[in-house]
Amino acid sequence: MSESTSSTTSQDPNEAASLLRPEELREEALELLSGGLVDDAYQLLTATQGAGESEPETLALVELLRTHLVDDVLMQVGSPSAMPVIEMDAEDLMKFNLPAGAGFLLSRIDGQTQVDDLVALSGMDPFETYHTLGRLLEAGIVGVAE
Amino acid sequence: MGHVIGIDLGTTNSCVSVLENGQPSVIPNAGGYKTTPSMFAITQDGKRLVGHLAKRQAITNAQSTVYASKRLIGRRFDSDEVQRAIDVSPFAIVEGPNEDVRIEVSGKTFTCPELSAFILREMKRVAEEYLGEPVQEAVVTVPAHFNDAQRQCTKDAGKIAGLDVLRILNEPTAAALAYGFSRNEEEKVAIYDLGGGTFDISILEMSDGVVEVIATSGNTFLGGEDFDRRIVDHLLEKFQEQEGIDLRGDAMALQRLKDAAEKAKCDLSAREVAEINLPFIASDDSGPRHLSVEIDRETLEGLVHDIVEGTLKTVEECMQDAGISADQIDQVILVGGQTRTPLVQNRVAEHFGKRPHKGVNPDEVVAIGAAIQGETLVSDDDNLLLLDVTPLSLGIATFGGHFARLIERNTTVPVCKSHIFTTTRDNQSAVKIRVLQGESETAAENDLLGEFVLGGIRPARRGEPEVDVSFDIDANGIVSVSARDTMTGKEQSITVNATGTLSDDEIQQIIEEQELYEVQLKE
DSSP, rough: BTTTTOOOOOHHHHHHHTTTTTHHHHHHHHHHHHTTTTHHHHHHHHHSTTTOSSSHHHHHHHHHHHHHHHHHHHHHHSSSSSOOEEOOOOHHHHHBOOOHHHHHHHHOOOSSHHHHHHHHHHOSSSHHHHHHHHHHHTTSSSEEEO | OOOEEEEOOSSEEEEEEETTTTEEEOOOTTTSSSSSEEEEEEEETEEEEEEEHHHHTTTTTTTGGOGGGTTTTOOEEEEEEEHHHHHHHSEEEEOOSSSSSEETTEEEEEEHHHHHHHHHHHHHHHHHHHHTTTOOOEEEOEEEEOHHHHHHHHHHHHHHHEEEEEEEEHHHHHHHOOOOOOOOOOEEEEEEOOEEEEEEEEEEEEEEEEEEEEEEEEEOOOOOHHHHHHHHHHHHHHHHHHHHHOOTOOOHHHHHHHHHHHHHHHHHHHHHHHEEEEEEEEEEEEEEEEEEEEHHHHHHHHHHHHHHHHHHHHHHHHHHHTTTGGGGEEEEEEGGGGSSHHHHHHHHHHHHOOOOSSSSTTTTHHHHHHHHHHHHHHHHTTOOOHHHSSSSSSEEEEETTTTEEOOOOOTTEEEEEEEEOOOSSTTOOOOEEEEEEESSBBBBSSSSEEEEEEOOOOOOOOOOOEEEEEEETTSSSSSEEEETTTOOOEEEEEEOOOOOOOOOOHHHHHHHHHHHHHHHHHO
16 A cells, blocks of 8 residues: 555566466565564465466465454454554545555445445455555554544 | 334435323434334345444345335235336345235345334334333324235234234324324314325314324325436436436435435525535536536426325325315324425425414424324223224125225224125035225225135025124224124134234244344344
8 A cells, every 4th residue: 555656666576476376486485484574475476477277286375364364453453343543634545546345345444334334345355355454554544542 | 011112214315213201202313313214134144234324235236125015015915006116126036925025135035014114123123222121012103094914914023023013003193193182172183194104184173182084095106206217317417417427326326316305405495595515426427427407496396396296186085085175174283204394395385275283392202103103092981082993995805806895994993893694505615705905896996804714504485594793993903804603603813914924933933043143243
């Protein structure tokens, strides 16, 4: 979840990653995971072409990363019954380069809807909802009501 | 004695009320809202949602979210209304075993009474939480123009929800009861009820505790949802003009547009201009796109003008049925959230030549009237006499496909009319009778309530046997039929199986399934 004004890249990581073989990508992902960079590991495997998407080892690792990501979000919010709130005013929010899915999820966050209800009513794949929520939490756009 | 609750089971929103210490209260739900969306959904992980949560995911989970099922309840699958709903509904509407309507949600098929029961159960739960005690008895309202099958199905829904429905009450009549509560004036009243999905108009006479309906009419496919749809279409066009992106296929964007349209419509009842800002509604290679549109009241009025004029045509027809002119109406009562729209208020005022009464809350008045009626029924209060009418003529199909009216529309209920049937052939042992409701002279164009066979007629020459068939419409507007051989005096038991109504076994099975789901949910 990057601010559009601050995101700069000198080299496309996917391009670099695509030079690696699937087993090397998995190793790389495991290394990121052990360093606590779960989302980066997930991105590496799911956004990189030639990551061996259909290989059982890759599928298993992706599933593991998805579980980690959901657990991380639940740990951050405290429990599925926690109440997410938007922490930013509209002007600051507009500085971010949010995808439409994140925009939609933000539109459902009203300070009265619990995390598990948010997952139920988002209409998105439950993992996608948790994942997007996790990124919004990480970016400080969303917090949890006390 | 427990409380009797009044439930306004609306097409788009429902409301529950109760009388406490002689005064009506509208009960807020857990979110603090006094109305609850009449929506039911099943999420991807099998969770059942009712009310606000179901509404907030309605478009992104469109195929598994049921709304406005009230428009389908008690209708035959091949009816024009159902076929029209199939064209516009994202959820699957399928034919049931009795030519009735069923709705498929996440691989499970639900009957319409079952879906209404989800809403009624939610309203029951809201009332129980508020009162701190179990609630068993209720008065449930229906549009005045509901036929027998629709009323019967609503009663079945109450049973499935664990409620003893003491009375099925017409919505405009309920509104009149609430309006007339603690008033003793003699006056003629017009109830103009424009809800989310239906429109009703009723003309009533009120005097000294007597509330008498003179005429009623309506349209089951016209309401506030149509206003919202027009606004959404307008926003879609604006966004396409500004950004070159068509959002029609984007469920998440449509959900946000629908929510925003509804809010803008409400804002425009109080303000001249409403701003609609939906950041990050779409994104493409060039980055996020935001929708920012201003809509003014004049634009909204231009979008919905024809819908409002359509309601006034129905008003005119009802006035003709009642045999009175606009200047004879003493009070005009507006019911339904949509009547907050200034265009509606102004056009109704112009039509009747007087400003509508401002003393009732259009969202709550029907539920309040239902609660008042409930209290009257259990307390045997004889200070209030309610004389309602049947909205549709009741009759039978006759030779040549004609419709013979036995009870004319706008006849006060309860009512009973008898008709003598005889045989057309020598030694004929049975007569088949088709019971219909509607206004067409052609039997096939009316609603078939059911058909039955009068059997066991004694052998005789044609025209000799006489069977006296009695058609009753009770205070709920529900039809029953009984028959008696006039020669032998032998009574015949007849059941008119209305389309879509459920047998006791089916109702019991649905209740058990629901209980099983509740248990699984707790586990």
